[in-house]
Amino acid sequence: MESIINQSHPYVPRDLNLPDFIPGVLSQSTIVGVYGSCSLFVVSLIWIVSGRFPKISKIDRLLMCWWAFTGLTHIILEGYFAFSPQFYTEKTACYLAEVCEFSRKEYSKGDSRYAGRDAGIVTVEGITAVLEGPASLLTVYAIAKKTSYRYILQIAISLGHLYGTAVYFITSYLEGDNFAASTYYYYAYYVFANSFWVWIPTLIVIRSWKKICAAFQTESKDEKSKTC
């Protein structure tokens, strides 16, 4: 295996081989600013529109915001990463692709396995982008229309989030947990940014689980059975 010390990239481990690496030209504040503004726009839009639907609780409206935000993040950011193998060398014309590209270059400072295209990371991101992304957007509709599958869909995707983050953190631990360019990037990107996809799905699983059990208890009462 080739083991060239490539000093042209900012990532750790320093011997990560990225021969055609082109540094990002957008700053951290620009990337975070664009991502933050777009997310705020989506969340505000869903919050306002969902307010016009009859009988949707505030918790459900908040959940619709979450599902729209996470679904678009999966499809655009993670989809771009999973299916653009040479992302770190690319020069793009489209502004959205440029932001995606630079966000991954920036995020790789917290976890260089993204720049190195680790098979485990590409797999988890691919599953997330292809299955969980569209399913998250479907959940926005499912909550709005109060469909019978709204809770089970939320549990299914949230368990996907939890499985994905478990694979993400445990593989890193087993491989030495040395993929961040500094302590700041480790905590800001690797720990803090990912933590949202741990605690929010956990809360959603608990809530949806209780709703499903309650539905079976109702069904059970209907059947005059005490076995539930």
Next chain:
Amino acid sequence: MESIINQSHPYVPRDLNLPDFIPGVLSQSTIVGVYGSCSLFVVSLIWIVSGRFPKISKIDRLLMCWWAFTGLTHIILEGYFAFSPQFYTEKTACYLAEVCEFSRKEYSKGDSRYAGRDAGIVTVEGITAVLEGPASLLTVYAIAKKTSYRYILQIAISLGHLYGTAVYFITSYLEGDNFAASTYYYYAYYVFANSFWVWIPTLIVIRSWKKICAAFQTESKDEKSKTC
């Protein structure tokens, strides 16, 4: 990285470095025989005992057999693998540990990432052994007692199976799909043996999903609402 051609193991790729490897002494037929007999015993026991419970359908009894079988496989075989790092060099006194050890040595002919302790494999097997194993055994109880969480529990574990096998197959594909000692082992171990954890969970997810939707439709009718 050290790259010794170690001819003392039977796995592919041939340059996989297993310096302290001790060959298995139990034959394929012994391992398959012990695993098959134990599984048959568990399945028969659950089938007979579940027949004594009132009002449990044949499908539910079959599912109880599956959950007992898969739960014990996760806890014993996969738990042993995930938490015995030096399994391929070990000489054990306990017969059960010996069978576990040799079954992994044997299975590695179909996928040498087990012998090489690939981080992705250890992670998936660890999650499966610690969370899905005990949860599978809980499902046997949940079905027998017709608890309100029996379907959601089955979906949760089955989605875990599907996520795990997806990570398992996709990472192998991305890394070149060259981990089997021969075409026979590739199809018999890697494809055929794992396929049970793809098609059975898929069927269980479909069935449980329908049951949950039906429960919400009942609840919805109760509330005189037509939105479900």
